[in-house]
Amino acid sequence: MKINKLENWNLQESNPLIIAGPCSVETPQQLEKTVEVLVNNGIRIIRGGVWKPRTRPNSFEGVGSPALSWIRDIKSKYGVKFAIEVASPQHVEEALQAGMDILWIGARSTVNPFTVQEIANSLKGVDIPILVKNPVNPDLALWIGALERIHHAGIDKLGAIHRGFSNFNDEIFRNSPTWQIPLELRTRYPELPLINDPSHICGRRDLISQISQMALDLNFDGLMIESHIDPENAWSDAAQQLTPYALSELLNTLETRFPTTDNPVLESQLEVIRQHIDDVDRDLLEMLSRRMRLVEKAGIYKKKNNVAIFQMERWKKVFESRQEWAKSLQVNPEFIKELFNLIHTESIKKQEEIISNKEKWEDRTMD
Numbered sequence: 421m422k423i424n425k426l427e428n429w430n431l432q433e434s435n436p437l438i439i440a441g442p443c444s445v446e447t448p449q450q451l452e453k454t455v456e457v458l459v460n461n462g463i464r465i466i467r468g469g470v471w472k473p474r475t476r477p478n479s480f481e482g483v484g485s486p487a488l489s490w491i492r493d494i495k496s497k498y499g500v501k502f503a504i505e506v507a508s509p510q511h512v513e514e515a516l517q518a519g520m521d522i523l524w525i526g527a528r529s530t531v532n533p534f535t536v537q538e539i540a541n542s543l544k545g546v547d548i549p550i551l552v553k554n555p556v557n558p559d560l561a562l563w564i565g566a567l568e569r570i571h572h573a574g575i576d577k578l579g580a581i582h583r584g585f586s587n588f589n590d591e592i593f594r595n596s597p598t599w600q601i602p603l604e605l606r607t608r609y610p611e612l613p614l615i616n617d618p619s620h621i622c623g624r625r626d627l628i629s630q631i632s633q634m635a636l637d638l639n640f641d642g643l644m645i646e647s648h649i650d651p652e653n654a655w656s657d658a659a660q661q662l663t664p665y666a667l668s669e670l671l672n673t674l675e676t677r678f679p680t681t682d683n684p685v686l687e688s689q690l691e692v693i694r695q696h697i698d699d700v701d702r703d704l705l706e707m708l709s710r711r712m713r714l715v716e717k718a719g720i721y722k723k724k725n726n727v728a729i730f731q732m733e734r735w736k737k738v739f740e741s742r743q744e745w746a747k748s749l750q751v752n753p754e755f756i757k758e759l760f761n762l763i764h765t766e767s768i769k770k771q772e773e774i775i776s777n778k779e780k781w782e783d784r785t786m787d
């Protein structure tokens with residue numbers, strides 16, 4: 421994908437890019453009161469939901485088209501740019517007619533290639549920034565597919581929004597951040613602007629600062645944060661919106677990091693540390709290879725003696741003791757749990773290969 425750099429999008433914005441505003445546009449008064457304080461606090465790009473995809477029926481589904489004329493008035497009175505979500509070609513047409521500056525595709529649309537393609541078709545010949553939220557499920561290919569569809573329609577001011585992923589088990593976040601997915605996207609498309617949406621990840625105000633800082637530490641290009649003049653009485657997402665004052669305080673506490681340092685001394689210190697990391701990684705891999713050879717031996721033994729591959733008692737001991745060892749070595753036991761789960765899966769796979777009589781294992785001895 422050939423992406424136009426964020427600095428060429430004519431958003432005249434700060435670094436990081438900040439987009440803030442209510443979850444939903446509710447009334448002209450609510451919109452104006454919110455925007456007025458946001459603008460006084462330096463925010464130049466406002467977000468606001470016009471059409472709201474809601475999980476349950478009978479929830480507030482957005483004001484719809486009438487909100488567009490209120491937004492138009494606000495844009496001309498305060499000189500702000502405005503971003504809204506679109507979920508159909510009809511939305512795109514109305515949003516463009518109303519002079520919206522940025523459109524985004526929501527998580528529930530990104531999951532559906534038919535919907536994304538219809539939106540993409542309606543964007544042909546249009547020059548407007550489009551941001552694509554991650555799909556609700558942790559599927560990087562689906563996210564990339566949606567970005568490609570929009571890109572193929574001729575959009576080069578293209579960006580991605582990380583809003584987290586639905587997870588039945590997450591007790592902290594409304595949508596699990598699963599940072600490795602946006603980081604993998606960044607690795608594959610370094611030029612693609614990446615914006616974090618801490619409001620939808622957290623689902624609650626008190627965590628937003630922590631996730632925003634994490635996003636900046638991971639070199640995200642911007643933040644999209646929900647802000648409402650009276651969050652407690654918001655018609656949607658009341659628990660996760662911040663007042664414009666609280667937002668301003670939060671933004672003041674955030675620390676911006678740089679992708680690299682220009683200081684040659686610091687750069688060479690980092691280089692030395694990286695060389696050590698390379699050495700340790702090589703040792704780690706050699707150790708893993710040694711472990712794998714032993715697992716193969718155990719596999720050959722199991723095949724010869726007709727013993728089952730999965731050894732629950734032994735595995736429980738391995739699994740638990742490694743976490744204990746991790747604690748005493750100041751390594752996060754949760755991480756070791758995941759690592760050893762992966763290792764065990766690979767052991768089983770390898771022994772399955774041996775037991776299922778693949779020729780190459782036939783003549784192996786046990787030494």
Ligand SMILES: O=C(O)C(=O)C[C@]1(C(=O)O)C=C[C@@H](O)C=C1
Nearest residue numbers: 718729730731734735738764767
């Ligand atoms: O102990 C064994 O039987 C092994 O084959 C090794 C191993 C492991 O990877 O540690 C692999 C599979 C078993 O379920 C238990 C443990």
